[in-house]
Amino acid sequence: MPSEPSAPSEPFPGSRPTLEAVAARAGVSRATASRVVRGGAGVREALAEKVRGAVAELGYVPNHAARTLVTRRTGAVAVIIAEPEVRIFSDPFFSRQIRGISRELSAHDTQLVLLLLDGPGDHDRLARYLAGGHADGALAFSLHTDDPIPAIIRRAGMPTVYGGRPAADPAAVRYVDADNRGGARAAVRYLRGLGRRRIAHIAGPLDQTSALDRLDGYREEQAPGADPALIAEGAFTVESGALAMAELLARCPGLDAVFAANDLMASGALRVLKEHGRTVPGDVALVGFDDMDAVAEVTDPPLTTVRQDVEGMGRLMARLLLRDLGRARPEQGGVRPEGDVRPEDGIRPEDGSAPASVITPTTLIRRASA
Amino acid sequence: MPSEPSAPSEPFPGSRPTLEAVAARAGVSRATASRVVRGGAGVREALAEKVRGAVAELGYVPNHAARTLVTRRTGAVAVIIAEPEVRIFSDPFFSRQIRGISRELSAHDTQLVLLLLDGPGDHDRLARYLAGGHADGALAFSLHTDDPIPAIIRRAGMPTVYGGRPAADPAAVRYVDADNRGGARAAVRYLRGLGRRRIAHIAGPLDQTSALDRLDGYREEQAPGADPALIAEGAFTVESGALAMAELLARCPGLDAVFAANDLMASGALRVLKEHGRTVPGDVALVGFDDMDAVAEVTDPPLTTVRQDVEGMGRLMARLLLRDLGRARPEQGGVRPEGDVRPEDGIRPEDGSAPASVITPTTLIRRASA
DNA sequence: TTGTAAGCGTTATCAC
DNA sequence: GTGATAACGCTTACAA
Numbered sequence: 001m002p003s004e005p006s007a008p009s010e011p012f013p014g015s016r017p018t019l020e021a022v023a024a025r026a027g028v029s030r031a032t033a034s035r036v037v038r039g040g041a042g043v044r045e046a047l048a049e050k051v052r053g054a055v056a057e058l059g060y061v062p063n064h065a066a067r068t069l070v071t072r073r074t075g076a077v078a079v080i081i082a083e084p085e086v087r088i089f090s091d092p093f094f095s096r097q098i099r100g101i102s103r104e105l106s107a108h109d110t111q112l113v114l115l116l117l118d119g120p121g122d123h124d125r126l127a128r129y130l131a132g133g134h135a136d137g138a139l140a141f142s143l144h145t146d147d148p149i150p151a152i153i154r155r156a157g158m159p160t161v162y163g164g165r166p167a168a169d170p171a172a173v174r175y176v177d178a179d180n181r182g183g184a185r186a187a188v189r190y191l192r193g194l195g196r197r198r199i200a201h202i203a204g205p206l207d208q209t210s211a212l213d214r215l216d217g218y219r220e221e222q223a224p225g226a227d228p229a230l231i232a233e234g235a236f237t238v239e240s241g242a243l244a245m246a247e248l249l250a251r252c253p254g255l256d257a258v259f260a261a262n263d264l265m266a267s268g269a270l271r272v273l274k275e276h277g278r279t280v281p282g283d284v285a286l287v288g289f290d291d292m293d294a295v296a297e298v299t300d301p302p303l304t305t306v307r308q309d310v311e312g313m314g315r316l317m318a319r320l321l322l323r324d325l326g327r328a329r330p331e332q333g334g335v336r337p338e339g340d341v342r343p344e345d346g347i348r349p350e351d352g353s354a355p356a357s358v359i360t361p362t363t364l365i366r367r368a369s370a
Numbered sequence: 371m372p373s374e375p376s377a378p379s380e381p382f383p384g385s386r387p388t389l390e391a392v393a394a395r396a397g398v399s400r401a402t403a404s405r406v407v408r409g410g411a412g413v414r415e416a417l418a419e420k421v422r423g424a425v426a427e428l429g430y431v432p433n434h435a436a437r438t439l440v441t442r443r444t445g446a447v448a449v450i451i452a453e454p455e456v457r458i459f460s461d462p463f464f465s466r467q468i469r470g471i472s473r474e475l476s477a478h479d480t481q482l483v484l485l486l487l488d489g490p491g492d493h494d495r496l497a498r499y500l501a502g503g504h505a506d507g508a509l510a511f512s513l514h515t516d517d518p519i520p521a522i523i524r525r526a527g528m529p530t531v532y533g534g535r536p537a538a539d540p541a542a543v544r545y546v547d548a549d550n551r552g553g554a555r556a557a558v559r560y561l562r563g564l565g566r567r568r569i570a571h572i573a574g575p576l577d578q579t580s581a582l583d584r585l586d587g588y589r590e591e592q593a594p595g596a597d598p599a600l601i602a603e604g605a606f607t608v609e610s611g612a613l614a615m616a617e618l619l620a621r622c623p624g625l626d627a628v629f630a631a632n633d634l635m636a637s638g639a640l641r642v643l644k645e646h647g648r649t650v651p652g653d654v655a656l657v658g659f660d661d662m663d664a665v666a667e668v669t670d671p672p673l674t675t676v677r678q679d680v681e682g683m684g685r686l687m688a689r690l691l692l693r694d695l696g697r698a699r700p701e702q703g704g705v706r707p708e709g710d711v712r713p714e715d716g717i718r719p720e721d722g723s724a725p726a727s728v729i730t731p732t733t734l735i736r737r738a739s740a
Numbered sequence: 741t742t743g744t745a746a747g748c749g750t751t752a753t754c755a756c
Numbered sequence: 757g758t759g760a761t762a763a764c765g766c767t768t769a770c771a772a
Contacts, residue, residue: 016503018764030765031743031767031768032741032742034766034767059501061502061503062502062765062766063439063502063764063766065439065765066439066748066764066766067765069436070768071767072748083469095464098486103486103488106486112483112485112486113481113483114484115481115482116472116476118476122476131386131431132433133431133435264664270670271668292664294634294662294664295664295665295668297608298608298637298665298668299668388748390749399758399760400751400759401759402757402759404752408751412758417758432749435748436749436751436764439750439751439763439764441752743770743772744772747766747768748766750764751764753760755758756759
């Protein structure tokens with residue numbers, strides 16, 4: 001005997017209506033009801049209409065667990081963020097990226113499960129989570145050279161896209177990164193165009209590829225044989241920028257420009273420059289990186305800086321992953337093999353090898369500091 | 371005939387081992403294997419040991435969907451953030467709160483599903499999501515007076531805790547909020563203690579309770595009959611703060627202090643004060659709110675401001691919700707009825723009525739601007 | 741096109 | 757204590 005002879009037109013308090021109830025209500029089999037709920041291909045319109053009616057009256061919503069159990073697809077993507085450093089949350093970088101990711105995922109009815117790892121203790125949890133089949137794919141941010149997380153993810157064997165080029169074996173994975181090197185070059189070139197000749201650099205922590213790439217870009221635009229004393233390493237924080245600046249002033253009192261690897265460090269540098277009686281941009285021109293508006297627009301003077309489209313990068317990460325999951329966006333037109341990502345989205349890395357990673361462009365934003 | 375006669379000692383490539391396989395391997399029934407996997411109460415130690423061995427050898431991880439299907443518990447909590455305004459992501463407020471939430475949830479093996487709503491178009495998606503039984507409870511941030519989201523959540527009928535006091539019917543829901551009024555009072559009191567007498571206020575958008583409460587606090591500490599022209603409304607952004615400051619200077623050139631409802635507006639105000647030739651804190655003392663370090667430590671001079679423990683508030687939200695879900699933390703000691711939240715965590719609202727909401731304390735952080 | 745029925749991997753209710 | 761066995765709600769061959 002099938003469930004209720006006649007389902008109530010209002011959803012039950014507590015237990016939600018099942019497909020069985022919808023089928024009964026519409027006078028069809030569960031199979032047909034299921035077909036209609038999933039798009040209705042191959043069902044006579046008359047019946048489909050009845051089923052849709054029943055769905056509406058009953059307020060039916062598919063049970064996700066049941067569906068996942070049989071399809072083996074969760075409709076969810078894990079976003080993995082390791083945060084050994086507090087820094088991550090004192091700048092809006094991740095927020096922005098996540099917003100881009102979220103937008104793209106929800107456009108494809110995919111849920112975002114956020115995994116914030118607090119330290120090595122959480123690695124087990126991550127492994128268990130991925131193994132448990134909670135998510136169909138993963139988006140991860142590669143932070144440090146020696147991060148064990150990529151290995152854990154690889155072991156889980158699910159499609160993954162990284163945010164930022166991983167330090168280890170970047171050719172083996174898919175990633176989306178800003179054109180850090182190009183952005184740095186543009187910054188230095190701009191300073192040179194201003195007539196500056198003794199351009200210092202405050203680098204980020206050199207176990208992160210973004211910091212390394214910016215340093216590389218800086219070096220490439222320097223006059224050959226430039227003084228290595230013009231480079232100081234910071235940690236992407238305000239304080240470290242201040243420290244580095246003090247060090248640079250001591251070593252090279254004659255510097256007339258500074259390119260800092262991010263805005264936070266630039267703001268620290270700015271403070272120290274003022275304390276030492278240097279005017280900005282008069283005595284020293286200053287350029288940052290990130291265009292983190294909460295900082296760059298707030299300093300005095302506001303920072304000239306290199307902008308990266310963080311939200312766009314997030315969207316791109318999600319899009320790449322969805323493609324791997326076989327859920328490329330339909331409204332985007334036909335999906336060309338390896339072609340979902342259009343030229344405007346970024347620049348392909350030279351190698352052009354298997355996992356098509358994407359490098360997104362940066363722009364120099366002129367404000368008052370240089 | 372049951373599945374494999376003898377399971378392989380290495381996990382299959384592709385399909386993961388099931389409980390059935392573990393049971394077979396250990397020579398017990400599926401029921402017993404299940405008991406062990408879930409804690410092993412009521413199973414002879416010898417057998418339990420065998421099962422644990424099989425689990426380890428096979429690399430067994432429970433299938434989440436199957437478990438959810440029968441227990442009707444997902445082990446996930448939805449975190450709902452509406453972001454009509456870009457502001458949300460240009461300040462680290464949500465990032466911090468989410469980190470607190472994440473920490474508490476993962477300590478209880480609960481997943482965080484992030485729902486970022488991009489506008490009214492996403493309301494359907496939210497309703498469907500909640501109805502689909504993806505999550506056991508919800509954490510939401512109430513942003514505006516007329517937000518329809520609370521109604522949607524209520525209709526879904528799941529335990530919910532709000533971040534920030536909702537404008538509508540706050541007594542009907544559980545929430546965690548900072549002591550905005552108290553913080554504002556402390557700020558103004560401090561300015562008065564400095565000998566300032568014409569203290570202006572740059573309020574936040576008055577359709578948010580946080581802005582309202584800060585305004586109330588300001589008013590309460592003002593000398594009775596203070597000039598209402600000393601109040602200007604902003605929008606929690608740098609630019610709006612600048613605009614408000616210009617307006618205030620025009621209306622009340624004699625002002626000697628400003629209390630801004632957040633740091634971003636304070637920084638905008640600071641810029642305008644300088645442009646008008648006023649020194650800070652010499653001519654005008656300035657106090658912000660939030661202690662958003664990326665801003666408060668970066669301005670010149672750094673901001674004196676009111677700090678709220680955002681991460682702690684996030685943790686508290688999660689803890690309250692977990693309690694409602696019957697998953698109060700064990701290591702916290704016995705769970706007293708309505709008593710999981712200790713006094714140090716915050717101040718109970720006066721009413722003391724049913725949904726025990728929590729108000730967390732604020733602290734004045736002295737820097738150079740006042 | 742539509743219906744029947746066999747799972748999907750667990751948990752939970754019983755007997756034993 | 758332990759083991760059959762019936763759900764849980766859905767998708768999907770396979771038949772009709």
